[in-house]
Amino acid sequence: MNAPAYNFAYLDEQTKRMIRRAILKAIAIPGYQVPFASREMPMPYGWGTGGVQVTAAILGLDDVLKVIDQGSDDTTNAISIRKFFAKTAGVATTTSTHDATVIQTRHRIPEAELNANQVLVYQVPIPEPLRFLEPRETETRRMHALAEYGLMHVKLYEDIARFGHIATAYAYPVKVNARYVMDPSPTPKFDNPKMDNCAALQLFGAGREKRIYAIPPYTQVVSLDFEDHPFEPYRFNAPCALCGAENSYLDEIVTDDKGGRMFVCSDTDYCEGRQAAGHHGSLSAAPYKEKAGSHG
Amino acid sequence: MTTIAELPPGFADKVLSAQSTFRSVMDAMARPGSVQRIVPMAGAPAAMMRGAAAIALTLFDHDTPLWLDARMAESAELVKWLKFHTGAPVVQDTSIASFALISDGAALPPLERFALGTNEYPDRSTTLILQVDRLDSGRSFELRGPGIDGVATLQGSIKPFDLFERLRFNEALFPRGIDLVLVADDAVVAIPRTTRVASKGS
Ligand SMILES: [Zn+2]
Numbered sequence: 001m002n003a004p005a006y007n008f009a010y011l012d013e014q015t016k017r018m019i020r021r022a023i024l025k026a027i028a029i030p031g032y033q034v035p036f037a038s039r040e041m042p043m044p045y046g047w048g049t050g051g052v053q054v055t056a057a058i059l060g061l062d063d064v065l066k067v068i069d070q071g072s073d074d075t076t077n078a079i080s081i082r083k084f085f086a087k088t089a090g091v092a093t094t095t096s097t098h099d100a101t102v103i104q105t106r107h108r109i110p111e112a113e114l115n116a117n118q119v120l121v122y123q124v125p126i127p128e129p130l131r132f133l134e135p136r137e138t139e140t141r142r143m144h145a146l147a148e149y150g151l152m153h154v155k156l157y158e159d160i161a162r163f164g165h166i167a168t169a170y171a172y173p174v175k176v177n178a179r180y181v182m183d184p185s186p187t188p189k190f191d192n193p194k195m196d197n198c199a200a201l202q203l204f205g206a207g208r209e210k211r212i213y214a215i216p217p218y219t220q221v222v223s224l225d226f227e228d229h230p231f232e233p234y235r236f237n238a239p240c241a242l243c244g245a246e247n248s249y250l251d252e253i254v255t256d257d258k259g260g261r262m263f264v265c266s267d268t269d270y271c272e273g274r275q276a277a278g279h280h281g282s283l284s285a286a287p288y289k290e291k292a293g294s295h296g
Numbered sequence: 297m298t299t300i301a302e303l304p305p306g307f308a309d310k311v312l313s314a315q316s317t318f319r320s321v322m323d324a325m326a327r328p329g330s331v332q333r334i335v336p337m338a339g340a341p342a343a344m345m346r347g348a349a350a351i352a353l354t355l356f357d358h359d360t361p362l363w364l365d366a367r368m369a370e371s372a373e374l375v376k377w378l379k380f381h382t383g384a385p386v387v388q389d390t391s392i393a394s395f396a397l398i399s400d401g402a403a404l405p406p407l408e409r410f411a412l413g414t415n416e417y418p419d420r421s422t423t424l425i426l427q428v429d430r431l432d433s434g435r436s437f438e439l440r441g442p443g444i445d446g447v448a449t450l451q452g453s454i455k456p457f458d459l460f461e462r463l464r465f466n467e468a469l470f471p472r473g474i475d476l477v478l479v480a481d482d483a484v485v486a487i488p489r490t491t492r493v494a495s496k497g498s
Contacts, residue, residue: 008311017357020318021394024355025419027325028475028488030442034419058322060315116327145415145471177442177490179471199445201326216326216443216490 009056009089015039019057019212023203026214031176032144033127033211041207043084047077048106048123050205052084054212055104055121058203059085064092066100071108071249071266097269109191111248111270114200116217122185127206127213129173129183149181153224160229169234175222176215190233190249195221238263241283243274303373304339306353306381313337317354321477324486329439329448331431332484341374343367343399345427347479352425356382356395363393363410363422367400390422399427401455407462407474418471421489429453431480436496443488449496450485454478460493467492 007013015037022036041049059065067082069075073095081104082093094100097110106123114120130140133151143149152173159168172189176182184192185204195202195215202215215221225231236250241262248270250263262283265271307313313335320332340349356362362384368374369386378384387393390409398404404426413421434453437460440446456462466473466489473489487493 008315013311013314014357016314016318017355018359020322021355021360022419023322024325024423024475025421027322027443028473028490029418029471030490032418032471035417058315058319060319061312141416201322216488218445219442 006088009059009085010041011039011053011056015053016057019053022212023054023057023214026203026212027201027216029180030216030219031180031182031213033206033213036210036212038207038210043080046125048081048104048205049207050209050211051104051106051121051123051207052081052205053207054203054205055081055085055102056089058119058121059089059091059102061089061091063101064094064099066094066097066103066269068103068105068108068110068267068269070106070251071110071270072268074268077106095269096273097267105187107186107188108249108266109187109194111245111265111267112273114194114198116199118200120198120200120202122187122202122204124183124185124204124206124211125208126171127183127185127204127209127211129171129181144180147179149175152181153226156224157226157229160226172231173224175224177219178222181224182213182215182221188234188249189223189231190235192221192223192231193233197221236263239281240265240271240274241281243271243279244281245271245274245279303377303380304341304349307338307350309337310353313350314354317350320484321351321354321486324477324484325475325488326443327448328441328443328487328491329437329450329485334482334484336482341371341377343371343374344377344397345479345481347482347484348397348425348427351477351479351484352378352382352384352395352397356384358383358385360384360394361387361392363387363390363396365396365398365400365403367403368397393422396422396424397427398424401426401428401459404456404459404462407465410474412469412472412474415472418473421472421474423475423477425477425479426454426459428455428478428480431478431483431485438494438496439487439491440494441488441491444491450493452478452480452485460487460495463487463493466490 022034067078069078097112104121223231248265251266324332334347336346410422430453437450439448476487478485
């Protein structure tokens, strides 16, 4: 084998320094989006190049990396990113939330409680929570500078008026440390409460939009809501068909071409761990692994 | 005159040493008051602690204007070492510095002279790297804020003695402000602008 033609964890050292400085400022100003000079990565933007760059800047030889897409370790995207770092940084990888020191994610926060030795890295497509209200960057930056978030509240309240509940089920905005309104990326709002007072450091990278932001450990994260309409983390009202979990986030799976459906944990590591521990759902014999593999 | 060949070396392994140093600083910044260790794998000029030297090699480059206090600036070896290994331009104007290296805490300039960022870009602020005597014993301080589970206790022998009183201006300035990294040999403690520090027992 030839010597690799790339640096450890792919990025060159100058780029890592720039990203590392941005990460430190992001931690110092919780929820504030730090601009950074995002680099081209050997994968499309939709694959989470922002998260990949953050992971590349923090990863070391002793790390154990887990990558999830939705809640699964076995989608094409998750497997590719895991292989990318196994190859370019030689780090150990895992599907176990418990064993991981760095977890890169798109869409989900693991069900298992994270600990103080872990870093959760989010791949973020649209980091600006005010973008749908205001397309101009200069304006959204001004709104953040002045903590001028009234329009955001009006929009959420309109949702309630129109739909009877807050329709935003994903990327539901939060306020970090009672100051910055932040987009938690495409995670379901079910996961928002896990961001609050979390023992792990949470880092967010948006590649196309060139932003890095952070939630330090043990930081207050509050989902925006109203006195008469408190925040509710939405969940299908069913137990997991495989492990019987009553409090995990569920995916709806079509089981046959006759309209058969079942609900299963989106976090596959959590679900498999529960099944291994002897928990059962109504369909425990279902060929669960085939579902994960069918994504390709 | 010191020649380049006579300068203390930089990191033996640039990539891995920078990574492990960064993780120590990141953990320090994420968990204010916690004492993180920097594995010393770099040479350092005489006027500079090993931890501060490793941080310089990890975070400084030609994009980061650097301010040196008088005691550091008067060491030709130190200035040359920093220039050779990091390329960071040394500036006289505190208000444009990305980093400030301070070895003589008693002569710390007023904090408002450093870059505090703007409300639109609060990240455009100076990170102070202050060498102190000890971070394992001395006066006790209680820290509260993001990154801290309730309250953290820091013990240190730190100059200037009124450092944390001065740092209180961060509270009113937020999101602007000064982030502080304390170094004692290979020990590192960070006090980001969100941390509130009180003398214990006061
Ligand atoms: Zn399950």
